[in-house]
Amino acid sequence: MAATDTQPDDPQVLRTVDGVPLKTALAVASRRARIRAFFLVVPLLVFILLTFAVPIGQMLSRSFTDDKFSANMVELGKWFDANGKAAPDEAAYAALAADLKTASEEKTAGNIGTRINYELPGTRSLFTSAARKAKDLEPPFKEAILALDPQWARADLWAAMRSASAAATLNFYQAALDRQIGADGNFEAAPENVQIYVKLFIRTFVMSVVITGLCLLLGFPVAHLLAVLPLRHASLLMILVLLPFWTSLLVRTTSWMVLLQSQGVVNDLLVALGVITTDGRLEMMYNQTGTIIAMTHILLPFMILPLYSVMKTIPPSYARAARSLGATSWTTFRRIYLPQTVSGIGAGGILCFILAVGYYITPALVGGADGTLISNQIAFHMQKSLNWSLAAALAAMLLAAVLILYWAYDRLVGIDNMKLG
Amino acid sequence: MALPIYADPLERIWYYSYRVICALIFIFLIAPILIIMPLSFNVEPYFTFTPEMLRLDPDGYSMRWYDNLLTFGMAAPDALRDGSWWADAWANAKWIQAAKNSIIVGFFSTIVATVLGTIAAMGLSRPEMPFRKLIMAILISPMIVPIIITATGLFFFYSDIGLSGTYFGLVMAHATLGIPFVIITVTATMMGFDRSLIRAAQNMGAGPVTTFFKVQLPLITPGVVSGALFAFVTSFDEVVVVLFVGSHEQQTIPRQMWNGIREQISPSILAVATILVIFSICLLTVVELLRRRSERLRGVTPA
Structure with a gap:
């Protein structure tokens, strides 16, 4: 700008009617547009800071301090x-x-x-x-x-x-x-x-990996079927995925409690089919099995939906080309189809894992003693033992893990690409 | 995906077994939700199908658990069912109280989340938005951060500033949890929005407010409404924050269910669950219709 001002009559510089160089005018206008866009977001940003960031920050600071002793002694x-x-x-x-x-x-x-x-x-x-x-x-x-x-x-x-x-x-x-x-x-x-907490962290991570793996195992075929079926049939079947997604979490957890009880429907069915005897009814609730089954069911839509949106964009002609060049169906799947779904697997996998690591409600209701996760321990210290600073420290460690995963999700998928239903 | 004619026998077997596997997974997804419906009509206080129910004998079924929902907590549940009985139910029945609380909190938190979320999404969808990714990450984080951490933070914060046990505090907390859903759905709708329409409106002399209400809003309404429904469902289904910051009187439906499941799970819970499933079927239908409407408005036709 300084350079243009010293040579006011330079014919090379394009100017607006007011004599401002065009470049400057454009910069001013675009800055104004940026500020306008930013001001639309400001109210929500302030709201989230007040109701979300400040409380969590305050909780984190509590994990470093406790003056019950120092203030009184x-x-x-x-x-x-x-x-x-x-x-x-x-x-x-x-x-x-x-x-x-x-x-x-x-x-x-x-x-x-x-x-x-x-x-x-x-x-x-x-x-x-x-x-x-x-x-x-x-x-x-x-x-x-x-x-x-x-x-x-x-x-x-x-x-x-x-x-x-x-x-x-x-x-x-x-x-x-x-x-x-x-x-x-x-x-x-x-x-x-x-020693309980390190073991609990390890158990939380192992169970989350198992649940994510099961979701992938069950979600992949379904997402593929939905992606290749004609849209009319696919959208009917999609309802079967979306209805659990929209149903209350407590309702889904309750149904699993009803189904998995030792006198419940699943055990009755197995007894009727002669798979197990009346005395040998399976213990599927209040242990890890219950938590894993119920959480897999609850998180499955979070795997299917991202996988589906990636699979829908894969052109079927690639697979046909591979077949016509002599690849077997297994090779076509392994070398052609699977690599194209990796971004969907990543998106669904990280999302399921993030949600599983911090899960509270389902493990608390069906987990029993060995099916609970780190969240349940935080709740225990908040409500029962009242060691709030320890709860805050555990929460801080869980939060750190989740934020690292969130960052990975953003790098891999991009937060703006998150879709719901 | 029809079976190609060049498929060998092994592929044929796989083709059909794949369909069977998928069918089993769909059953896994949907059966737990459907199975509680008939069970909620059980005469006996059991959670399994009695022989009478399997024989479809009408004596095996009853509405007693639904009736129980109404009478639980009433002053005089056995009185004659006239106007005063219903007034009693409306005033005292625990589940009706819970429903009222849920609807009040859900309604106001939806309004807050939708208004703030829509305005922010308009900013976020502008190409000139600075720090777009970072801001988006912050705004979506309430959905990612485990609910127990949010609830713990709010518990300390609200006890310090005297908001615990208030409806205002609860509405603010639920609005925070609903905002990510509004942001995601509304920005997704905005992405498909043709920005030259705005310029056209401004060309013809419309101010920013007129442009918003006459051009932009009608086109993004389906997205805003589905975002609002998501926010409402989030609040309607939320139990952990209510447990941590709500007062004893602020019983919502999920909290009442939570208590019921923890203490003594009775088939009344199944009756509530059935009502909630029907409620979510209605919501899903509305969202699906809105999605189709939005596609039609934007000229996208299903293939």
Whole structure:
């Protein structure tokens, strides 16, 4: 622009009526159009930020903090700041006694105990009972507190209190990876019998892979049939795919509960056909089998629809050309047809997998003990154990996995190509 | 896909077994949804076909579970079925309360999601839209992020700002969940929209508002309505967020079903399920008709 301004009479530069160079005018106009387009999206973007991004961001920040201990144990916090990893001395016990006294006055001992209990199960009552007797404690505090309960001398208890004395913590991620505070104050692998989360993550991924694989196995032939049939027949059969898609999730889960019960329709049918005896009725519900069957049924349309939309665009002449050049039908399928469906397989597969990894309702209802997934554990910590920070840490890890898959989906398929029905 | 004449016997066998396999998969897809319908008319509180039902004996069937839906929670369910009985049912029956809540929340969240979603989709479908892919990814993410994570986040957020247990909070949450569906369906319709029509309208002197209501909206209405239906169904079927942020009084149909299934699954649940299946058949029909209408409007004829 600067160059054009210095040579106002350059006949090479095209100008508008007002004398503005055409290039500049075009840039201004297109910038204005871009801003106009962007302003149409702004209201929704703000809405999604407020009702979706902010809540999730806030939840993520919660996974790094818990001030139930640090806010209520001020004196002990000061002692930890001053003395670091030193062994607790009389001053430390005095600070503990003072904090317990405050806690009993403000009735926060339960919260404090709960926070330490996350790290060292079974220690909550230590805090509540000590707080009840805190006002009678006399110096020397070390003897007095140890007289209440010798457990107060435990090194791992002091290590847990030290790590809880700061609100910001990675402890919940450590816990979500089955690690705990050891006697020396460092993290170590939790004992075999309490390691659950890593196993649960692995189980979630394995079951999602199995469900996605089954969806592909069942979805591929159906999608192919729908793609090659004349449209009139195909759209009739399409209803059979779309009706489950539109039916309430709870309805579909309920039907599977009804069908798979030990006194249910499937078992009755198998008994009537003589496949199994009345005593040998199959246990298909409240275990992994139930979850896998029901979730495969629920996610199958998400596999069929993307596969179908890709298969519909494959010209049948390629396969005919291969046959006429002497390929067998198997070779034609393997070398000609299958490679052309890969993008559909990718789209449907990733979509099914993303949805399966985060599934909650169906595993909660038909999963029983060994058919539940990571989502159910998050719900358990939200509603039953009330260890919200651990729930948030688990949710953050699940979210990270889902976002990576989402990014892969975008790279492979493109979000704008997502279609529904 | 007729069998070609050059097919060898093996291919013939495969041709027919392939059809059988496909038929079995279709049965797998549809049977669970259809089988609960007759079971909901069972006289006995069982979830299997009694010998009477198999013999098609009318005594094996009854409407008792549907009746149960009406009377559950009523003050005087055994009173004479006159006007006051129905008033009682309307005011107190648990399932009717749940239906009212579901419809209220679903209606308002659909309005919010459809209006905001349609405006945004208009922006997104313009070729000059900046950061199109990123914005699209953000707007669709509520559909991708596991519902339990969204519900957990909303639980903390709403308790902090005092929205938990309010209808407003629930409507906002459900609108968020419905928005991706509106965005996807409306942008798909907009993609097939001939933008020269807008320029033609503007050429003839129509302002942006007139152009939108007289030219653009009539052509994209089918897409907007199916997006709205998707959003409504999403809200109508949503249980996890309601469980996390809803108050005890805010029982919706899915939440009531969830409670029923967890506590003591009774054939009443099957009656509700049957009604919901019929409801989704109606919705599917409407969406299908709209899709055909949209294709006709845009001059696409089915091959």
